[in-house]
Amino acid sequence: MNFRQKIKHIGWLPVFCWLFLAVFGWLNIYSSVYTDDMTGIFSFSVKSGNQFLWIMMGMAAAFLILFVIPPRIYTSLAWVFYVSVIILLVLVLIVGKEVNGAKSWMILGPVSMQPSEISKLTTSLLLSTIMGSYGFRLSDWNSFFKALAVVLVPVALIALEPDMGTILVYCSLAFVFYREGMSGWIIMFVLLCVLLFIVTLKYSACSALLVLTAVMGVVHSLESRRFIRTLWPYVIFVALFSFFPRLYGSGLLTFLNFMAPEYWILPVSVIFMAIMSRIKRRDRRMRMPRYLILSFICSVALIFSVQHIFDEILQQHHRDRIENLLGISQDLKGAGYNVHQSEIAIGSGGLFGKGYLNGTQTKFNFVPEQSTDFIFCTIGEEWGLAGSLAVLTAFLLIIISVIKTAEKQRDAVFRIYGYCIASVFFMHVFVNVGMTIGIMPVVGIPLPFMSYGGSSFLSFTVLLFIFLRMDLERWA
Amino acid sequence: MGLFSLTRRNMLIAGAVVMFTVLAVRLIYLQLIDDTLKLSADNNALRYETLYPPRGQILDRNGRVIVGNMNIFDIMVTPADVREFDTLELCRILQMDTSEMFKSFRYYKKYRSRIGYQTLIFRKNVPAEEYTLFIETKSRYPGFSGAPRTKRKYEYNAGGNLLGYVTEVDESFLSSHPDYRSGDYVGRTGIEEVCENELKGEKGCRIYLRDSRNIIKDHYMDGANDVPAVPGENVITTIDAELQSYGEYLMKNKVGSIVAIEPSSGEILTMVSSPGIDVDVLGDIGKYYSELNSDPFRPLFNRAVMSTQPPGSVFKLVNGLIALQEGVITPETRFSCSNGYHIGKLTVGCHSHYSPIDFRTSIMMSCNAYFCAAFRRILDNPRYPSIDSSFTRWREYVQSFGFGVKLGSDFPSEKSSSVPSVKTYNRMYGKGRWNSVSCISLSIGQGEMGCTPLHLANLAAIIANRGFYHIPHIIRHHKDAETDAFFAGKHYCMVDPVHFEPVIDGMWKAVNAGQGLGGTAPIAHVDGLEICGKTGTAENPHGDTHSVFVCFAPRENPRIAVAVYMENAGFGGTWAAPVASLMVEKYLRGEEPLSPEREELERRMAESNLLHKNPASKKYVKSPNAKK
Known part of the structure; x- marks a missing residue:
């Protein structure tokens, strides 16, 4: 395939989105560090100058990937890349530099980098190589665990740093597993667990149990072919028992007080569901599937261990951030400072923003980390809703176009790799933007292509362009 | 499964679109609907320097001034900006004891986290001669500054109960008078209280842009929105x-x-x-x-x-x-x-x-x-x-x-x-x-x-x-x-x-x-x-x-x-x-x-x-x- 054919077939939409985000990010990095006595956007004494350098290097890397390096190298050398990054991840634990409580930076002379950023690339490559190889079937336990191990090894090492943000990004690889045949119920179950965790923390174990019963009821009804007939007993049950905690506290039911209310609700709902599932004997169409029972047991175990996980396993700053996010405690000077200032900055932007370089919040350092993790604040403040939505749209276009292109691949390896990077981009954008607007906890992960930083910009660029190069193989 | 009848590709795309919609809705809420954030942003970045008007004079029935004003000077300090300086020299200028100064600085050090970048009153009521000396040598004392203000001057011994006095507002007063701000002065008892509305004048303000460390960066819009202070009106009493x-x-x-x-x-x-x-x-x-x-x-x-x-x-x-x-x-x-x-x-x-x-x-x-x-x-x-x-x-x-x-x-x-x-x-x-x-x-x-x-x-x-x-x-x-x-x-x-x-x-x-x-x-x-x-x-x-x-x-x-x-x-x-x-x-x-x-x-x-x-x-x- 010659140069002209390549030019013709490259997926230009993601390339343009990438260019837009990179340049827009670069402008906003300049704005976020802008002061009146600035030397200029290209000066290497400020971050924007460095970012310009990274963008140039990223373009060079993109050119090499698209036109020079044969794509088969990535799959054939996937193991090599993977193992060397694993070695780096081990090394960083020993000789790494601790920044913001995580030992994630490796300093080699003038260059410093985060191995965890690169590990996303290598893990994606190896995962797609293995999952796309001949004879791999996800339903086969052996294959499944092999794929899982590829993911879990770097996750374990990153957890030791510890870098919660990157682990969250790795969780997104579950979408890849889902695409390749894993039951969707697992993802739903994880979401249910998050929901139950939040409800238990914010309200009570009682409420969580009732929510769980309600969810069970909905799924049970969907599974049975008699939706309404299965659902209404659940509705009545949950409606009735939602008054129980208040009754319990009112002193009318003092004879029950020797046991906490959640220990009363649990057996009652178990009995209730047992009755509901016994109906299946008479009416096969209303049977309760076994996986639902298993999920129920796991969820109950989770609900009763939430307090333990929260108090004993999570670290103090995680607890602060989660409590702050859920509105359990509000500490605008401490744990909530970043998010509060960030919300103020974004909120003050309005529809069209205050104009480039005119942001008062981001310019005067009210928001910490504004050129890296909180770069979205600058966009929100200076470009307003219009700029914020433009950025989100660009990301969404990249993700959708990658997924659609992935489905067109003849080679399963390329398809899986496409899903990998779509998942990683999605998670990065959702968590990063989510935390600046106060709907996700603050975890330090960058906004792809936009946040200041060489290793993150380059690794995202490489991640994207390798896929674009793989896509060209369709016309080879 | 009825719920999952879409293809997995479309499920994932739909999921991504839904999640991005969540972000967009939250953005719309923050940027278009919630107005409190814009206010907080102004409070964050704009510093309103209050200009205190001179209080009106109290005159007697024949036009003689019973209560007038005089200028006095406070020396302010921003502990965070203080660098090494000649303490003895400053003590000599302000005619204060070195031990007094060290006491203040021990206090600033002890509460430095609470004080942060705030500016505090270092010495009150400095006479004009000392103040002039201080202003001349001010550049030698980084972090220190002078602030003139007016104080009541009593021309006749007309009795405190009749005249009333002027004092800084306190908590209980603020809670019942929402139009006053902490740091304002208000007339209590006597004529000062009767004629508070006339005497107080109107505060003005100068607006500056500041950064998160409270450092003044700029005069906001070159003073277009500044409000000059309106001096209090003179009050003619019936007193002889x-x-x-x-x-x-x-x-x-x-x-x-x-x-x-x-x-x-x-x-x-x-x-x-x-x-x-x-x-x-x-x-x-x-x-x-x-x-x-x-x-x-x-x-x-x-x-x-x-x-x-x-x-x-x-x-x-x-x-x-x-x-x-x-x-x-x-x-x-x-x-x-x-x-x-x-x-x-x-x-x-x-x-x-x-x-x-x-x-x-x-x-x-x-x-x-x-x-x-x-x-x-x-x-x-x-x-x-x-x-x-x-x-x-x-x-x-x-x-x-x-x-x-x-x-x-x-x-x-x-x-x-x-x-x-x-x-x-x-x-x-x-x-x-x-x-x-x-x-x-x-x-x-x-x-x-x-x-x-x-x-x-x-x-x-x-x-x-x-x-x-x-x-x-x-x-x-x-x-x-x-x-x-x-x-x-x-x-x-x-x-x-x-x-x-x-x-x-x-x-x-x-x-x-x-x-x-x-x-x-x-x-x-x-x-x-x-x-x-x-x-x-x-x-x-x-x-x-x-x-x-x-x-x-x-x-x-x-x-x-x-x-x-x-x-x-x-x-x-x-x-x-x-x-x-x-x-x-x-x-x-x-x-x-x-x-x-x-x-x-x-x-x-x-x-x-x-x-x-x-x-x-x-x-x-x-x-x-x-x-x-």
Whole structure:
């Protein structure tokens, strides 16, 4: 395939989105560090100058990937890349530099980098190589665990740093597993667990149990072919028992007080569901599937261990951030400072923003980390809703176009790799933007292509362009 | 599974779109709907430097400045910006002790996290010379700066209770006055409080952009939105500054008060409360407040409007007028007096004088027996079916003189006086179990009643006006014409003008009848001033009698009505009368020199110290005259 054919077939939409985000990010990095006595956007004494350098290097890397390096190298050398990054991840634990409580930076002379950023690339490559190889079937336990191990090894090492943000990004690889045949119920179950965790923390174990019963009821009804007939007993049950905690506290039911209310609700709902599932004997169409029972047991175990996980396993700053996010405690000077200032900055932007370089919040350092993790604040403040939505749209276009292109691949390896990077981009954008607007906890992960930083910009660029190069193989 | 019938590709795309929609909705909420964030952003980035306006001046009736302003300087410090500097040099310039400076810096260090980048007051009230020196060398002391502000300057010793003071607002004030901000100054008590709205002016502000470390970056929009401070308006009071400070001078070391009113307008010329707050203390009242508060003589208590005391014999004027109006006596009616009024076991004592006497003489001599008899005639008047109705009628008369109510002046914290009602006696004796004898003390202004010196001065003004008064007030021109009209309104008492002449005759005689004729206040006589007055010697359970005197002058077209109330001083004729006459003389004669005798009297009045006669004094010795 010659140069002209390549030019013709490259997926230009993601390339343009990438260019837009990179340049827009670069402008906003300049704005976020802008002061009146600035030397200029290209000066290497400020971050924007460095970012310009990274963008140039990223373009060079993109050119090499698209036109020079044969794509088969990535799959054939996937193991090599993977193992060397694993070695780096081990090394960083020993000789790494601790920044913001995580030992994630490796300093080699003038260059410093985060191995965890690169590990996303290598893990994606190896995962797609293995999952796309001949004879791999996800339903086969052996294959499944092999794929899982590829993911879990770097996750374990990153957890030791510890870098919660990157682990969250790795969780997104579950979408890849889902695409390749894993039951969707697992993802739903994880979401249910998050929901139950939040409800238990914010309200009570009682409420969580009732929510769980309600969810069970909905799924049970969907599974049975008699939706309404299965659902209404659940509705009545949950409606009735939602008054129980208040009754319990009112002193009318003092004879029950020797046991906490959640220990009363649990057996009652178990009995209730047992009755509901016994109906299946008479009416096969209303049977309760076994996986639902298993999920129920796991969820109950989770609900009763939430307090333990929260108090004993999570670290103090995680607890602060989660409590702050859920509105359990509000500490605008401490744990909530970043998010509060960030919300103020974004909120003050309005529809069209205050104009480039005119942001008062981001310019005067009210928001910490504004050129890296909180770069979205600058966009929100200076470009307003219009700029914020433009950025989100660009990301969404990249993700959708990658997924659609992935489905067109003849080679399963390329398809899986496409899903990998779509998942990683999605998670990065959702968590990063989510935390600046106060709907996700603050975890330090960058906004792809936009946040200041060489290793993150380059690794995202490489991640994207390798896929674009793989896509060209369709016309080879 | 029904729910998952979409292809997995579409499920994932749909999921991504939904999640991004969540982000977009939240963004729309933050950026378009939630307005509080924009406000917070302004508070974050804009620093409003408040420009404090100079307070308005307080002028007297003749345009003399009673309270003005002077510039003083504070030295401010931003501890976070302080670098190494020559501490000894700065101490020398600011004339402070090095230990004092180190103490401050130890404090800044201890609370550095709390202070952050704030600017604090390093030294208050630095004199102008020191300030100039500091400003010249300011560059050598990074982190220090100077801040000029204005402070009250008192030109006359006009008394703290009259003027009031200016102080920084406190928590409780802020909670009830949302338009004030912490750090503002506000006038408390006295004229400063009455005229707060006029005096305070309008704060301005200068807007700067600042960063998260509170460092000023820029003048916001080059000052386009800055608001200049509007200086407070000057307030013209009705006070005569010279007379006021003369009153303060005479009342030094005495407990009591002087109120002088211009009868024709109700304007308060003088309002002295002694012991009061010295003007030297007034400027820094915060420093002395606890000391003042714990002073046994209660200098913060404005006796002129707040102290309700029995009026004593002065009240005979009121009873006499009521009796004449009711027709139960005529000026020619005579009552006999045998060293007092005797009925049953009860005796109301009186001093020795010839008997029987007519109405005019009774006022001149202040005969107790005469007014006991007259008072009983009022209450036992057969025109009224019962004592209840006659007493209620009497009370209406008394109230028409302003007693028993708040006069409604524009001066703050004015107290009402108390006049008993039928209910009071029903409670004390039982319904129907009391008669005119039970309340006989009221005839001579004792017993169950009390009034403030302001009420007494108002009484003098009513008599001077022959039957009406203007509500006493302290501000000449109010902001709204309505209030001015209110104070210009005449309030008539229920006694006809014709009945005032005999009373005024008696008052004139009390002062001007000449020595030896039995007048109670010949000491108050001043040639040519035609002072008419009435003494009072109010008995009280606390110590020696209160010395009371009300008067007005001249007799025709009176220009001043004065009430002097001196607690525990003794006879009305001994202390209150001379002080009142000196006030009248000062007001009517101005700077004219006093006659030698009067000068001697003035000196004696000013220099006497009567504090020891007050039960609050540490040196208090119970006088043999004092009632148990």
